[in-house]
Amino acid sequence: KTLIPPELQSAVHKLIHLLFSYFSPYRYYEITEIDGVNTNELYHAVQLYLSSSASSATLNRLSLTRGLNSSTITFGLANNARLSDVFNGVSVVWEHIVAPRQSSSGRRFPEEKRSFTLRINRRDKRFIINDYLDFISRKADEIKRNNKDRLLYINSRGWWESVPFKHPSTFETLAMDPAMKTEIKTDLRDFADGQAFYKRTGRAWKRGYLLYGPPGTGKSSMIAAIANFLEYDIYDLELSEVKANSELRKLLMKTTTKSIIVIEDIDCSINLTNRKKPTVSKQRTSGSTDGDLDFKSSPVEPAAFADSESNEGSTSVTLSGLLNFTDGIWSCCGSERIFVFTTNHIEKLDQALLRSGRMDKHIFMSYCSFPALKILLKNYLGCDADAGDIVPEVLEGLEAEIDGAEMTPADIAEVLIKNRRDNSRALTELLAAMKGRSETKSPVNLLCRRLAAEEVAEEKRALNSPKEVDGAAIGGGADLEYTKEWKD
Ligand SMILES: Nc1ncnc2c1ncn2[C@@H]1O[C@H](COP(=O)(O)OP(=O)(O)OP(=O)(O)O)[C@@H](O)[C@H]1O
Numbered sequence: 001k002t003l004i005p006p007e008l009q010s011a012v013h014k015l016i017h018l019l020f021s022y023f024s025p026y027r028y029y030e031i032t033e034i035d036g037v038n039t040n041e042l043y044h045a046v047q048l049y050l051s052s053s054a055s056s057a058t059l060n061r062l063s064l065t066r067g068l069n070s071s072t073i074t075f076g077l078a079n080n081a082r083l084s085d086v087f088n089g090v091s092v093v094w095e096h097i098v099a100p101r102q103s104s105s106g107r108r109f110p111e112e113k114r115s116f117t118l119r120i121n122r123r124d125k126r127f128i129i130n131d132y133l134d135f136i137s138r139k140a141d142e143i144k145r146n147n148k149d150r151l152l153y154i155n156s157r158g159w160w161e162s163v164p165f166k167h168p169s170t171f172e173t174l175a176m177d178p179a180m181k182t183e184i185k186t187d188l189r190d191f192a193d194g195q196a197f198y199k200r201t202g203r204a205w206k207r208g209y210l211l212y213g214p215p216g217t218g219k220s221s222m223i224a225a226i227a228n229f230l231e232y233d234i235y236d237l238e239l240s241e242v243k244a245n246s247e248l249r250k251l252l253m254k255t256t257t258k259s260i261i262v263i264e265d266i267d268c269s270i271n272l273t274n275r276k277k278p279t280v281s282k283q284r285t286s287g288s289t290d291g292d293l294d295f296k297s298s299p300v301e302p303a304a305f306a307d308s309e310s311n312e313g314s315t316s317v318t319l320s321g322l323l324n325f326t327d328g329i330w331s332c333c334g335s336e337r338i339f340v341f342t343t344n345h346i347e348k349l350d351q352a353l354l355r356s357g358r359m360d361k362h363i364f365m366s367y368c369s370f371p372a373l374k375i376l377l378k379n380y381l382g383c384d385a386d387a388g389d390i391v392p393e394v395l396e397g398l399e400a401e402i403d404g405a406e407m408t409p410a411d412i413a414e415v416l417i418k419n420r421r422d423n424s425r426a427l428t429e430l431l432a433a434m435k436g437r438s439e440t441k442s443p444v445n446l447l448c449r450r451l452a453a454e455e456v457a458e459e460k461r462a463l464n465s466p467k468e469v470d471g472a473a474i475g476g477g478a479d480l481e482y483t484k485e486w487k488d
């Protein structure tokens with residue numbers, strides 16, 4: 001029987017352990033999956049990072065995971081598996097430890113306690129630890145982006161919900177002037193590679209695009225093409241779902257970097273003529289200014305003002321809130337973001353939205369031009385006009401008619417899809433359609449077409465108009481005002 005009391009035993013153990021760790025050439029870091037009650041981002045970053053090297057390593061035991069809706073499989077370290085890594089010439093060893101969790105810790109946690117242990121040579125530790133962990137986080141972000149299919153987020157009740165984004169539109173399939181296309185692509189590339197530039201110039205790393213033009217000219221397709229080109233996620237912001245400026249701000253804060261934030265049909269999503277809620281507007285008129293408001297410029301200000309007043313108590317996003325959304329000091333709490341607004345009626349937008357520096361690039365998506373038509377013919381019919389796939393007379397006919405016909409790429413696509421089994425018929429029908437359009441360009445017909453287009457816009461506005469509350473539509477008066485202005 002041993003005569004040493006248990007207290008002394010444990011003290012001796014501790015001492016030995018201390019001495020051992022003091023003289024040990026290594027330093028150990030433990031990264032647990034759950035830190036207190038929160039999940040530890042670093043654990044997941046390490047897991048992803050190691051999974052990218054683990055797949056190539058000669059480990060004989062790996063764990064495999066596949067995310068929901070994801071097409072990729074991730075390799076991970078199994079229990080007690082070890083992996084060595086080299087960073088800046090320093091070797092380190094990772095170990096994955098899975099231990100059963102004591103039952104007392106509650107049901108909120110996983111059954112197992114998982115952690116990574118990083119072993120670094122004592123003398124190397126201070127040279128690398130921060131850089132190494134930074135590197136791992138960045139690498140993990142990169143892997144996440146490559147692994148997952150990109151996402152399309154939609155806001156609903158103050159949250160973003162995501163679905164995999166699979167829109168096939170690319171700059172190759174987009175029918176538009178090639179020079180303009182190149183310009184936009186260069187602009188986007190410069191933006192994505194521009195970290196140093198934005199830092200040097202003290203600008204927030206974001207860019208605004210305003211796409212405008214008639215319906216069916218490819219504005220939405222362009223957004224998808226941008227997302228596919230830069231491999232960014234898309235946040236499609238439905239303004240009528242947002243109840244207040246503060247909610248808008250929260251939504252923005254929850255967006256990730258490398259993303260495109262889209263507001264479609266900005267002219268009808270919201271009553272943008274009153275820039276502040278009435279209470280604040282009053283303050284403004286009594287002398288307070290915040291620099292960027294040109295309240296007077298708003299053409300329907302008095303009515304909008306009165307309207308908002310009648311709806312006091314109900315909240316909705318104001319133009320000022322929206323401008324802060326894109327420009328505010330917190331709009332850069334995440335970087336590398338592109339804001340895209342679309343509209344069919346640029347002339348209806350408030351000057352404040354258009355002033356330089358706000359939307360960096362205004363892109364006019366117009367009726368189909370001849371160069372754009374050639375792209376459509378190639379995509380839909382497989383005919384390369386420049387390689388002589390099309391009879392010269394037909395091609396010349398198309399060239400002569402296209403500008404006068406004022407057809408949108410969507411109009412043309414429709415004719416081509418309908419006849420896609422028979423190229424020559426498609427071309428003849430297209431030519432006929434163009435001629436028909438040109439001939440019907442008498443003033444009466446033009447008026448009819450304009451009215452039809454306005455009807456579409458009207459429908460959009462109706463769809464987008466703020467929700468009914470207690471039987472009265474928020475901003476209903478403003479809508480009336482809008483209609484009046486529209487008819488003028
Ligand atoms: N420039 C284009 N290049 C290729 N396809 C186009 C183009 N414009 C329109 N289309 C086709 O027409 C359809 C409608 O286009 P899209 O939704 O992009 O138009 P839009 O400009 O966003 O219209 P709206 O103003 O009504 O939102 C798409 O399915 C697309 O395939």
Ligand SMILES: [Mg+2]
Nearest residue numbers: 219220221264
């Ligand atoms: Mg659209």
